[in-house]
Amino acid sequence: MNPIDSSHPVARIALRYPGAARVFMRRDIDFCCGGSRPLVQACEAGGHDVDAVLAEIAAERPQDADVDAGAMSTAELVDHIVSRFHRPLPDELTRLLGLAVKVRQVHGPKAGERLQALVEFLADLHRELLRHMRDEESVVFPALLGGYPQAVGAKLGALTDEHTDLATRLERLRGLTDRFTPPAAACTTWRVLYDGLAQLDADLRLHVHLENNVLFARVAR
Ligand SMILES: [Fe+2]
Numbered sequence: 001m002n003p004i005d006s007s008h009p010v011a012r013i014a015l016r017y018p019g020a021a022r023v024f025m026r027r028d029i030d031f032c033c034g035g036s037r038p039l040v041q042a043c044e045a046g047g048h049d050v051d052a053v054l055a056e057i058a059a060e061r062p063q064d065a066d067v068d069a070g071a072m073s074t075a076e077l078v079d080h081i082v083s084r085f086h087r088p089l090p091d092e093l094t095r096l097l098g099l100a101v102k103v104r105q106v107h108g109p110k111a112g113e114r115l116q117a118l119v120e121f122l123a124d125l126h127r128e129l130l131r132h133m134r135d136e137e138s139v140v141f142p143a144l145l146g147g148y149p150q151a152v153g154a155k156l157g158a159l160t161d162e163h164t165d166l167a168t169r170l171e172r173l174r175g176l177t178d179r180f181t182p183p184a185a186a187c188t189t190w191r192v193l194y195d196g197l198a199q200l201d202a203d204l205r206l207h208v209h210l211e212n213n214v215l216f217a218r219v220a221r
């Protein structure tokens with residue numbers, strides 16, 4: 001019998017079994033902003049066989065980067081979020097934007113408006129995420145670490161709304177890139193760009209999951 005209870009919320013399963021988050025990402029099961037749904041319901045809605053999903057989670061091998069976020073103290077969790085997700089993000093967004101500009105310059109005329117839309121999307125995402133992380137690091141995280149979360153209740157709500165907005169943006173990114181699938185004749189730069197965007201998508205989903213479902217959820221309790 002599978003030890004994972006499919007009546008538990010998707011986010012709780014992703015937290016308890018780090019490999020589950022990878023399975024949910026592969027299968028497009030939302031565990032960050034829509035993570036409060038029971039797994040069985042999320043599977044039904046997405047047309048997944050729940051037993052197959054449970055078997056896939058059980059078969060998932062642990063990875064070096066897996067962490068038990070639920071067991072971390074708030075200070076450890078904030079430190080993990082900042083060092084693993086916040087610190088590398090500005091440089092990575094700059095790198096991806098540079099690649100997108102280069103691909104647009106070379107292939108723009110043939111690829112139509114999509115590459116232009118991708119460049120604008122990344123420039124906008126870069127701006128928004130930098131501001132979002134600044135709010136977290138300068139206002140919200142210090143309040144959580146200092147033990148006065150009630151002082152930043154409104155800000156927490158706003159950041160959670162921005163996470164939902166980010167999920168919508170990531171869906172748009174998937175649309176703009178055919179789910180990170182470059183055209184058959186794409187050059188190496190185009191392929192490197194799409195690989196980087198797929199990794200960005202995965203990292204942002206994990207990042208939001210840890211904030212919404214672990215860090216901010218502690219305050220809600
Ligand atoms: Fe963050």
Ligand SMILES: [Fe+2]
Pocket residue numbers: 132136159163208211
């Ligand atoms: Fe955030």
